[in-house]
Amino acid sequence: MDIAVVGGGIAGCSAALHAAEAGARVALVEGQSIGWGASGRNAGHLPAATKHEPEEVVRLYGETFGPRIVEASENGPRTVAAIAERYGIECELAFPGIITAAHTPRALEGLKHRVEYWQKRERPLELLDRATLTAMLGSGFYLGGSIDRRGGSINPLAYVRGLARAAIERGARIHENSPARALHRDGTKWLVETGAGAIRADNVLLCTNAYTDELWPGLRRTVIPVRTVQFTTKPLSDNLLKTILPGRQPMIDTRRVLISVRIHQDGRLHFGCGPSMRAGSAPTWQVARARLLEVFPQLGDVEFDDWWPGWMAFNKADSWQMHTLAPGLFAALGCNGRGVALATIYGRDLARHATGTPASDLTLPMTPLDPVGLHALSGVGAAAIAQWWRIRDAVEMRGLKAQN
Incomplete structure (x- = not known):
C-alpha cells in the first residue's frame, strides 16, 4: 500500500478519499465502525470559524499559516457542501446560518467585535438585539446575539459514512472492527498490525483523535478526551415548531459549559449538554431537560426520545494539531469542538502531504508533540475545570436571570 490510515472518523475517511482520488493505494483500519466516535455523534453544527477569532489565529500561527487557517475555516461549510455534492452524499445539509446567544454583556461585546470584523470584509454576519434574537429563538432568555449566515447543520454520521463509500468507490480498502494493535518499521515500509492481519505501507496517517491510544509513543498524552452528551426529544408539535428556532438555524450560547440546540428535519429537538469531562458523570435527561426548559419554558413536559455520548479531543493549544512523528508517519488530532469541516480539511491535507505536497x-x-503535563491525572483535572466553569456560569446566569 502507498498509504495506511488509522481511524475511520471524518479526518480518516477524508484522508482516504482524497488520497485514493489522487491515485494512491489506500487501506483504512477502524477499531469499531465508520463514524463510531465523535465524528458520528456530534451536534451536527457547521460553523464557518475556528474556536479562535481571526486576529488570534494569526497571532498564534503567524502571517503565513494564520490567514490560511482563517480562510479554510471560513470556507469549511462550503468545502463540506462541495464534497457532499460531488460524491452524492445525502447528509441533510442546510445553510440557514448559525445563531450565537450571549449570556452576559461581556459576551455580547465579544459577538459585536466578531460581527464588526466580518462586516468590514462584507461577510453576512449580523448583530441581534434582544427583541430580534427572541423572535429568532422563540426565547427571551438571552441578552442578544449574532447570526453567521455562512454556517449551517449536517447529519454527521451520514456524512462520514458517505466519505467512506466515496473512498471505497475510488479503490480504497476499508476494514471495520480492525483496531490497530502495533505500528513499527519493516524495512523501508511501515507495518500496521491488527488482529485480522497487517498492512505494509509507505506512509501512515493517524486520525484517532479522542480515541488515541499508545499505538505511537507520546501521541495519546497530547490530548484529553472530553465527554459530551447529546439528547433528542420526540418530534415537537406544529405549534412548538412555529416558535422554537422557526428559521431552523442551529444555536449555541456563550457559556463555558455551553448548550447547543437545533431542530431535525423530522421535528425532533436536538440538545447538546456538556462537556462532562472524562472523570465526570454524564448528564441525565432530567438535568438536560431542566437546562432546556430554562431557555424554552414553552416545551413543558417535553418527551425524551434518545441520547448518546461521545468523546472529543481537547489539547493545550485548544485547536487542531498536525504532526510529523517520523518519516512517513503523520497525525492530525485535537478537534476541541470544531470537528466536521476542519476534520475534512485536515484529513485532506494529510492525504496531500503523503502524496507529495510539501508541509x-x-x-x-506541522508542530512537535506538546504533551499535557501530569496526563495520568488529566481526567480528574478536567473534571475539576468543568466544575469551575459551571460555578462561574452559574454566577453569571444569576445576573442574567435577574434581568429577565
Whole structure:
C-alpha cells in the first residue's frame, strides 16, 4: 500500500478519499465502525470559524499559516457542501446560518467585535438585539446575539459514512472492527498490525483523535478526551415548531459549559449538554431537560426520545494539531469542538502531504508533540475545570436571570 490510515472518523475517511482520488493505494483500519466516535455523534453544527477569532489565529500561527487557517475555516461549510455534492452524499445539509446567544454583556461585546470584523470584509454576519434574537429563538432568555449566515447543520454520521463509500468507490480498502494493535518499521515500509492481519505501507496517517491510544509513543498524552452528551426529544408539535428556532438555524450560547440546540428535519429537538469531562458523570435527561426548559419554558413536559455520548479531543493549544512523528508517519488530532469541516480539511491535507505536497504548503503547520503535563491525572483535572466553569456560569446566569 502507498498509504495506511488509522481511524475511520471524518479526518480518516477524508484522508482516504482524497488520497485514493489522487491515485494512491489506500487501506483504512477502524477499531469499531465508520463514524463510531465523535465524528458520528456530534451536534451536527457547521460553523464557518475556528474556536479562535481571526486576529488570534494569526497571532498564534503567524502571517503565513494564520490567514490560511482563517480562510479554510471560513470556507469549511462550503468545502463540506462541495464534497457532499460531488460524491452524492445525502447528509441533510442546510445553510440557514448559525445563531450565537450571549449570556452576559461581556459576551455580547465579544459577538459585536466578531460581527464588526466580518462586516468590514462584507461577510453576512449580523448583530441581534434582544427583541430580534427572541423572535429568532422563540426565547427571551438571552441578552442578544449574532447570526453567521455562512454556517449551517449536517447529519454527521451520514456524512462520514458517505466519505467512506466515496473512498471505497475510488479503490480504497476499508476494514471495520480492525483496531490497530502495533505500528513499527519493516524495512523501508511501515507495518500496521491488527488482529485480522497487517498492512505494509509507505506512509501512515493517524486520525484517532479522542480515541488515541499508545499505538505511537507520546501521541495519546497530547490530548484529553472530553465527554459530551447529546439528547433528542420526540418530534415537537406544529405549534412548538412555529416558535422554537422557526428559521431552523442551529444555536449555541456563550457559556463555558455551553448548550447547543437545533431542530431535525423530522421535528425532533436536538440538545447538546456538556462537556462532562472524562472523570465526570454524564448528564441525565432530567438535568438536560431542566437546562432546556430554562431557555424554552414553552416545551413543558417535553418527551425524551434518545441520547448518546461521545468523546472529543481537547489539547493545550485548544485547536487542531498536525504532526510529523517520523518519516512517513503523520497525525492530525485535537478537534476541541470544531470537528466536521476542519476534520475534512485536515484529513485532506494529510492525504496531500503523503502524496507529495510539501508541509509548507499545507493549511496547518506541522508542530512537535506538546504533551499535557501530569496526563495520568488529566481526567480528574478536567473534571475539576468543568466544575469551575459551571460555578462561574452559574454566577453569571444569576445576573442574567435577574434581568429577565
